[in-house]
Amino acid sequence: MSPALARFARDRAALVAAFLLLGLALAAAAAPLLWPVDPDAVGGPPLLRPFLDPAHPLGTDRLGRDVLARLLHGARLSLTVAVAAAAASSVLGAAVGLAAGLVGGRIDDLLMRITDAFQTVPGFLLALAFVSVFGPDARSVVLAIAASAWTGPARLIRAEIVALRGRDFVLAAIVAGLPRRDVALRVLLPNALPPVVAYAAVSVASAVLIEAALSFLGLADPNRASWGAMIAEGRAVLVSEPWLSILPGLALLSTVLAVNLVGEGLNEALAPRRARP
């Protein structure tokens, strides 16, 4: 077991959260096998409360659709969109940050001012504008979240590269004769990446929330079950039938919490200063 993995495993909360997420991801992926009920079909009486009918363990919504099936399919959408958005924003941000940190000078200034400009616009507003222009399908939601979230990893990796450039082992690699490209890709990048990986994990959490918020506002694909949309639909009967909002809310809460715990665990485990005994 690698030292970073061993350190991660010692963090109880992160480990439990990681298993929870893994379970959720597996359940989401295997939803059609695990609970083969169409999330969009009207399969029972409307507003059936949870734990009353084994055919609908978590009850039904206002249209009589199965809540468990909708939660599982909602998890598919939420997790896929969030992971794709976090990956896209990390790759874009890492590329910008690496270029700025390595080249320096005017290119660095230019790239960082662009980053600042993006950062001054609230992420959610940017995502709203993006979706209203490109339409409410899952792909544009991913792009919308990535367009607002790439600035974090960009600043992070630039700062790491700038700090690493003067470290002895980087100078030693230069003295050993490594060409500039090898110094950048074999030495600087691997050492600058861990905090970005940890940040990406945390940014999955905010992507889940932005996706839910967009769905809540009806700006995501209306034909697919989503946690945000479920909360929005449950709102109409919040007083009489609160579980319709509470159940997807709990799913959202535990996912975001778990993702944050895993992110923090990764941050601790991968921190280069702690990599030394």
Add this chain to the structure above:
Amino acid sequence: MTGASSLLEVADLTKRWPGAGAPAVDAVSFAIGAGERVALVGASGSGKTTLARLVLRLLEPDRGTIRFSGRDFLALRGEALRRTRAELQLVFQDPLAALDPRRRIGAQLADPLRAHGLVPRAERPAAVGALLARVGLDPALAGRFPHELSGGQRQRVAIARALASRPRLLVLDEPVAQLDVSVKAQILALLDRLHREEKLAWLWITHDLGSARIASERILVMDAGRIVEEGPTAEVLARPRAAATRALLAAELRLPPSDRVDQPLTAPSVSPRTM
């Protein structure tokens, strides 16, 4: 000074850190002949490490000239500089900081072999093993990460890496400060053999006069960025003129005998700085 036959000639080298009052390195001039062993001694903060980095061009000087093998070393750019560094190597003071924490020892030892096209890919593992064996380490250590090695092992890896490209001049920044007595002797013996067989020259940077005494013919004493005294090592240490030299000698006398490398190397007691 050895004049025209010098391997390294440094003249008027000056570096002032932005915002600092006095220069860290102040109008330093010296020369090292081919195969010559020179020590650079001075207290902490006297500018030794800055001078080492200037000589390797890890820092650019504000003023002065460096000639290496008769060429203007400060005029070299890009590929020419990279190529020339094969002949001029540096061993860093802190071996843990000088090794990449995320790459295996073997990969880091292979860097100079690959970068200078010295050993074809297929033969590199064997060459890396030979480098490790040369500094008295088990070739199996190639698969380890730096944090899995002891301080002494790491310094030997750093020395092995510096020797990989067959340099003509080695700048060693406190190379044996972290090693225990027997390993110190082993490294000194290895370097001594390279000095005799391959005419390896070095600039041995230390604050410890004991290792300077056995590792150099000529000594430079540095104080507050300047060379304040130079001459044959035995002569300078027997009849010091500069106050900085006398201060270093006085400090040495207060050390416990086990910490002095010029004592018999088979001394049973082990330096408290081991590991």
